[in-house]
Amino acid sequence: MMGTQAGAARFFYDFCLDDHVPKDHELRGIDRHLDLDGIRAALKPFYSNTGRPSVDPELMIRMLLVGYCLGIRSERRLCEEVHLNLAYRWFCRLGLDGKVPDHSTFSKNRHGRFRESDIFRRLFENIVERCMAAGLVSAEGFAVDASLIAADANKQRSVPSKDWEPARIKDGACRAAREYLATLDDAAFGAASPVTPKFIARSDPAAQWTGAHKGHAFFAYATNYLIDTDHGVIVDVEATRAIRQAEVGAARTMLERTEGRFGLKPDYRVADAAYGSADNLAWLVKQKQITPHIPVLDKSARADGTFSRSDFTFDPEANRYICPAGEELVQFRRAYSVPRTGITADGTRRFRASKQDCDICELKAKCCPNAVARTILRDLEEDSRDVARALAGTPEFEAACRRRKKVEMLFAHLKRILRLGRLRLRGPCGAKDEFLLAATAQNLRRLARLRPAGFAMAA
Ligand code: SF4
Structure with a gap:
């Protein structure tokens, strides 16, 4: 017999939101590891003591985390989803009749007190500390890498760099253009390279025009991850221009910040050949005493x-x-009355064979057919490159390279599952905010999966 819904609507319902959120819902696992009391205290100085009560900042941060953890990229859609979805309401502590804030509240707070208080970095570091307390960070080895994320800028609205005049940017220019001016001396942005890109996007001048993917060139920022290779926890994240100099600089910044902030210093660091310059290897080997499992950049x-x-x-x-x-092959073949350093302007040392030896040598055609004698240039930091060369191919190097794949998996997850293939916010600050929130979401998801309910956490 076909059933029908019967009965008049009831005046009163006995409804508990908690009963309707599945016990194994992802947001339950995330909620267990989220403590926003410190965040609320950090934001307090940025609110007035008088006037109407604002939207609760904890509510906004919880809503943003729902968006980044579940790949809801639009804030308008996020507000609709939180309004309609019981699990999202439960996570945001809204109850059944709690009012969802307007989407414009997010941009007002983001450009104001959230950036002034650097709250997204505090939130990210708070979750890293939680991962450390959960035993997910061993600091035996770190991996570093960068991935390009398309900026919210189009080629059609760009100008050739020869027609771009930063001096003409006025106070009334868009926020991203003013942020571009503010980061001109920043090693992660303007100061990373003196080379000007081919095109500049007027709507987001700090975005880098890049053809690094070998296909169509596009405007992009780079998100840089420093991860612990044990469980793939992101211990630091940095937004930079999408060029190698900025990415290598970010790797140093992140390693030093992680050491200063959490006291974490790895035994080894693994990275791809882009990080294998002599300077970078020397910094790791001599200054930081960290084993470099990095292929040497050798041309x-x-x-x-x-x-x-x-x-x-x-x-x-x-x-x-x-x-x-x-x-x-030697540097000097006679004693100079004034001793010479033998160091060239490029920071190399030049070793020469003797003309007499080369003239009669049977191997000359295979050695220096177009020169009177063979010359070899040796970088001042070649000894650090030799350290990295000696490590290449060892079982430890192979194991570290396998562990490095975790950082690439995180980038794949970031783009495919969290849908961060293209930025929604513009300017260096927008990229920074998005990358911090996305890395926080990835760490929270990992915590929820590896430390489920019932797992005994360290105090
Ligand atoms: S030509 Fe090359 S191999 Fe022969 S003596 Fe000179 S440096 Fe040595």
Whole structure:
């Protein structure tokens, strides 16, 4: 028999929101690890003591976390979803009849007190501390990498960089343009490279025009992650221009900030060859005493069939190279009355073979067919590169490289599951806010999965 809904609507309902949220709902796991008391205290100085009560900042942060954890990218849609979804209402402590704030409240607070108080970084660090307390961060090894995220800027609205005049940006210019001016001396943005990109987006001048994906070029920012390779927890995140110099600089900034903020210093750091410059390796090996599991960035290999630098053996005791014919290449062949450093303007040392040796050498055609004698340039930090070269191929290096994949998986998750393939906010501050919130969401999801209800947490 076909049933029908019967009975008049009731005046009173006995309804408990908590009973209607599944016990294994993802937001329950996240809620268990979320403590926003410190966030509320940090925001207090940015609110007036008089006037109408504002929208609760904890409500806004909880709503933003719902959006970033569940891939709801639009704030308008987020407000609709929180209004309609019982689990979202439960997570935001709204009850059944709680009023959902207007979407414009988010942008007002973001550009005002949220940025002034740096609240998103506090929130991110709060969750990292929670991960540490849960035993998810061992600090045995860190991995670093960067990924390009498309900016909210179009080629059609851009100008060739030769037509771009930053001096003409006035106070009335868009917020992203003013932020661009404010970051011109910032090593992560304007000061990262003197090279001007081919095009500049008027709506977001700090976004980098890049063809790094080998396909169509586009405007982008880079999100940089420093992760603990044990459980893939993101211990720091940084927004930069999408160029290698800025990304390598960010890797240093993040390592030092993590050490200063949490006292975490890894035994090794693993990264791809983009981080394998001599400077960077020397900083890791000599200044930080961190093992570099990083392929060396070396452009000395020759493609014309002649001997490369790696065919010559360096003898550190005698400060010379030995060539394949067994002859020596040295810096100085006579004693100077005023001793010379032998360091070139590029920060290298030049080792030369003797003309007499090369003239009679049977290997000359394979060594220096177009020169009277062979010359080898040695970087001042070549010894640090040698440390990294010696590590390459060892079982420890292979294991570290396998663990590095976790950072790439996090970027894939960021783009596919959290849908952060394109930024919604403009300017360096917008990119920073989005990357911090997304990294916080990824850490919270990991905490909820690896430390479910009933798991004994450290005090
Ligand atoms: S050409 Fe000169 S440097 Fe090259 S292998 Fe012969 S002796 Fe050595």
